[in-house]
Amino acid sequence: MMEMTKKTLSGLRYEDFRSECEGCPTGLYVLRNESGMEVCLTNLGGIVLSVMVPDRDGNMDNVVLGADSLEKAGTLARDWYIGALIGPVAGRILDGKFRVDGKDFALPLNSVPNTLHSGDAGLHTVIWDAEQTADNSVCLRYRYKDGEAGFPGNMDISVTFTVTEDNALRIDYHATTDSPTLFCPTHHGYFNLDGIKKPMSSIENHQIEIDSDFYLPTDINTNHTGEILKVEGTPFDFREMRTIGERIGDNHIQLQYGKGYDHVFVLRKHEPKELTHAARLRSRHSGRVMDVFTTEIGMVMYTGNYLDGVEGIDDAVYTRRCALCLETQCFPDTPNNLHFPSVELLPGNEYSQTCIYKFSTEP
Ligand code: BGC
Numbered sequence: 001m002m003e004m005t006k007k008t009l010s011g012l013r014y015e016d017f018r019s020e021c022e023g024c025p026t027g028l029y030v031l032r033n034e035s036g037m038e039v040c041l042t043n044l045g046g047i048v049l050s051v052m053v054p055d056r057d058g059n060m061d062n063v064v065l066g067a068d069s070l071e072k073a074g075t076l077a078r079d080w081y082i083g084a085l086i087g088p089v090a091g092r093i094l095d096g097k098f099r100v101d102g103k104d105f106a107l108p109l110n111s112v113p114n115t116l117h118s119g120d121a122g123l124h125t126v127i128w129d130a131e132q133t134a135d136n137s138v139c140l141r142y143r144y145k146d147g148e149a150g151f152p153g154n155m156d157i158s159v160t161f162t163v164t165e166d167n168a169l170r171i172d173y174h175a176t177t178d179s180p181t182l183f184c185p186t187h188h189g190y191f192n193l194d195g196i197k198k199p200m201s202s203i204e205n206h207q208i209e210i211d212s213d214f215y216l217p218t219d220i221n222t223n224h225t226g227e228i229l230k231v232e233g234t235p236f237d238f239r240e241m242r243t244i245g246e247r248i249g250d251n252h253i254q255l256q257y258g259k260g261y262d263h264v265f266v267l268r269k270h271e272p273k274e275l276t277h278a279a280r281l282r283s284r285h286s287g288r289v290m291d292v293f294t295t296e297i298g299m300v301m302y303t304g305n306y307l308d309g310v311e312g313i314d315d316a317v318y319t320r321r322c323a324l325c326l327e328t329q330c331f332p333d334t335p336n337n338l339h340f341p342s343v344e345l346l347p348g349n350e351y352s353q354t355c356i357y358k359f360s361t362e363p
Pocket residue numbers: 079080081091222262263300302306325327
């Protein structure tokens with residue numbers, strides 16, 4: 001009952017997320033650190049609803065696309081994956097077909113001719129068990145039964161969200177399985193460092209630096225061709241800080257196929273699963289900066305090319321390119337590109353991944 005009267009900095013209300021679906025309770029989970037950063041999320045889809053961080057003058061704004069009710073959060077996650085956890089396998093699988101342990105599997109196609117983000121029973125749609133272990137941390141757990149989302153194996157998955165004292169949102173993933181399967185999750189937050197408000201600004205004005213020398217090109221259906229190309233001399237070269245909008249409209253076939261940036265950047269690693277810096281996003285307008293760190297070899301930069309004016313939080317309208325995703329993960333469509341690193345998860349092995357979105361400001 002205490003919760004009912006407590007207020008969140010973002011303005012989200014506990015009662016708008018309290019419900020029950022097939023015996024599983026849902027709720028709003030609020031994480032805070034000592035300096036006042038606040039993250040709200042719900043255990044439906046593990047959806048991050050708001051991330052409140054200061055601008056250069058100390059004003060707090062929400063910097064992620066979110067939703068102000070459970071119903072809306074569910075709809076935005078189903079249609080646009082807004083703020084949600086993605087899995088078991090992020091990205092597209094050509095024809096939804098894959099082979100594990102000598103057996104063939106076929107997933108329903110939700111983005112013909114592909115299965116995108118594991119389809120309609122992906123992690124973005126499930127109700128997770130949630131345990132808030134501290135003011136700044138919540139652990140979500142979910143067990144996929146063998147075949148539940150079309151993937152083999154009973155998979156025990158946990159994802160812990162933590163707001164750290166240095167103003168970061170840290171996401172730790174773990175998973176085990178009892179028979180060979182595929183596992184390659186990500187988080188699908190859409191960021192705009194100038195804040196989610198009416199009217200939304202465009203992330204074409206943001207600047208980004210990505211620690212990547214190569215990217216993965218796609219075909220017209222945004223399936224990976226299997227090639228790994230140099231960024232040098234292309235609009236994909238973000239080795240130095242560049243404005244996102246500067247080359248997004250260039251006459252480059254990959255930008256046409258993606259309707260903008262919607263590509264995997266290959267990150268530099270000395271060792272597999274090394275936690276390294278992946279990207280720095282900044283807005284000169286608000287002075288906010290976001291550094292991304294990951295244990296994964298890939299990061300999708302998706303510039304919100306398909307958002308088309310859906311209504312969100314605080315009367316904001318989520319229009320094309322009003323926010324961007326930086327999704328850390330292994331390469332997508334590994335079953336159809338056998339030279340890519342494997343995302344097979346075997347019994348007896350434990351999967352782990354860490355992703356950190358760290359916020360700061362510049363003068
Ligand atoms: C994909 C886009 C897709 C979007 C859905 C992104 O992760 O790369 O191609 O349209 O998710 O919102």
